[in-house]
Amino acid sequence: MVTMTQATTGTARSAGGATLDTITWIKLSSVTLPLATPVSDAKVLTGRQKPMTEVAFLFVEVETAQGHQGIGFSYSKRAGGPGQFAHAREIAENLLGEDPSDIGKLWTKLVWAGASVGRSGLATQAIAAYDVALWDLKAKRAGLPLAKLLGAHRDSVRCYNTSGGFLHTPTEQVLENATASLESGIGGLKIKVGHPDGKQDLRRLTAVREHIGDDVPLMVDANQQWDRPTAQRMGRALEEFGLVWIEEPLDAYDAQGHAALAASLDTPVATGEMLASVAEHWELIRQGAADVIQPDAPRIGGITQFLKLAALAEHQQLQLAPHFAMEIHLHLAAAYPIEPWVEHFDWLEPLFNERLAISDGRMHVSARPGLGITLSEQARAWTRATHEVGKRA
Incomplete structure (x- = not known):
């Protein structure tokens, strides 16, 4: 020493x-x-x-x-x-x-x-x-936990699961995964969409909504694979499911298209995870292209840049739902003034000795200082x- x-x-x-x-x-x-x-x-x-x-x-x-x-x-x-x-x-x-x-x-x-x-x-x-x-x-x-150092607005954040709803997963398995996620304390579910035949997406979503009921928060993610007409048609068809948001319906850099879609739909539009700087996100914000902004701290340069972007997003009263890396984003979401969401992926758990606590639909900030993680x-x-x-x- x-x-x-x-x-x-x-x-x-x-x-x-x-x-x-x-x-x-x-x-x-x-x-x-x-x-x-x-x-x-x-x-x-x-x-x-x-x-x-x-x-x-x-x-x-x-x-x-x-x-x-x-x-x-x-x-x-x-x-x-x-x-x-x-x-x-x-x-x-x-x-x-x-x-x-x-x-x-x-x-x-x-x-x-x-x-x-x-x-x-x-x-x-x-x-x-x-x-x-x-x-x-x-x-x-x-x-201090990082969230407390930054100035937390809450000690827990609403969380939803993504990893159980990928397109390679058969519908019956998606339903089983949904049950397991909700029983583990996770609050919402996100299902991937974007089949070549949109009717297949609608059948899949119908099965999920019937399985989980109307009160469970449900999101969908098209991973940028629709063109503007398809996004418009699918967006209208998806209104009946009461979704929290439709994610990446268009190419990540199509701010104008996202803005037009967001203005025409009742369902909020979410995007931003694939962008790699604060400047690129600002173009989304400037054009009103997102109701829910989804920055990824490792992709945009870290926490320093994330905080700059969060200030811009708060100024526009946007919802926040950071992408992936929940071990980092839990703290950043906890410090965002407007009630956010954080994405649950269990993929990274083998990398760390610690586990994040989840209950009652929320992910909890631990008392461990910093990020609260050590390499396994x-x-x-x-x-x-x-x-x-x-x-x-």
């Missing part, structure tokens, strides 16, 4: 008297999570993608001169995981000697370290893992590459 006096020497002291700690060690890990069953949504049925068999994760572990630690992650489905790891490896040394509290400054420094590859997409997704780790560290140092031995076993810079305290 390094003393307070030692920690303020060298780089830290040159940064000013307010710098009391510095980053001394960083470890990157490329982890590949295998899925038990290949997963298909409408993108597979349209031939644009193959079934998903694994998810690649970039984990960042950070330690300071005083021995404080933080962990963060980003991810990529299908292609992109090795690219994120490679970019993160190139820019890692830029954080050594820096004050871990200066998170906004460090985000900007990492962006400029790789400025020629831009401020969205793979580059900022790599930065996201660092950013999340620094926020985790900051909350742990304060002895299974995650270490699935690690394909590591890289370290600096020295441990």
Whole structure:
């Protein structure tokens, strides 16, 4: 352990008297999570993608001169995981000697370290893992769950399950999965749509709604696979199901189309998960293209960027339903002023030693400091590459 006096020497002291700690060690890990069953949504049925068999994760572990630690992650489905790891490896040394509290400054420094590859997409997704780790560290140092550090509006968030309703799953199994989800305490269900024959989607939804009853919150997700006329027709046909929202009915970058659809339907329109920057989300917000905004912190650059986007969304009184990565998004949703939703996926559970508590339709913020997660031995076993810079305290 390094003393307070030692920690303020060298780089830290040159940064000013307010710098009391510095980053001394960083470890990157490329982890590949295998899925038990290949997963298909409408993108597979349209031939644009193959079934998903694994998810690649970039984990960042950070330690300071005083021995404080933080962990963060980003991810990529299908292609992109090795690219994120490679970019993160190139820019890692830029954080050594820096004050871990200066998170906004460090985000900007990492962006400029790789400025020629831009401020969205793979580059900022790599930065996201660092950013999340620094926020985790900051909350742990304060002895607070991240939601409390940010300023929570609630200690639990409404949650819905997605993983039980993919298109590769037979309808009878979807119904069994729905029962299991609701019995586990999850509050709502999201079902994938986008079959080539829309009548098949309607039959499937009819079976689900009859099975769960009218009072259970139900959402659908078309994964960007409808054109504008199809989205309009299907949107009208779906009104009878009393949906919480219709998700990604159109291409993620078709803000104008989403805006026209949102204006014409009673059912709210949700989108945003595939966008890779705050600027791209702002175009949705500016055009009134979403009733429910669905940012993904690892995709847009981390928690620092998510907070900027959340402020814009709140200003427009939008609902918030972050995509995937519930281990991060539970905290961010808890800090959003308007009652949000968080998406439940059990896919990531083998990566961590801890489990999130769910009951009465809500996911609960634990008392554990930071994100409240530690990497499991299974995650270490699935690690394909590591890289370290600096020295441990």
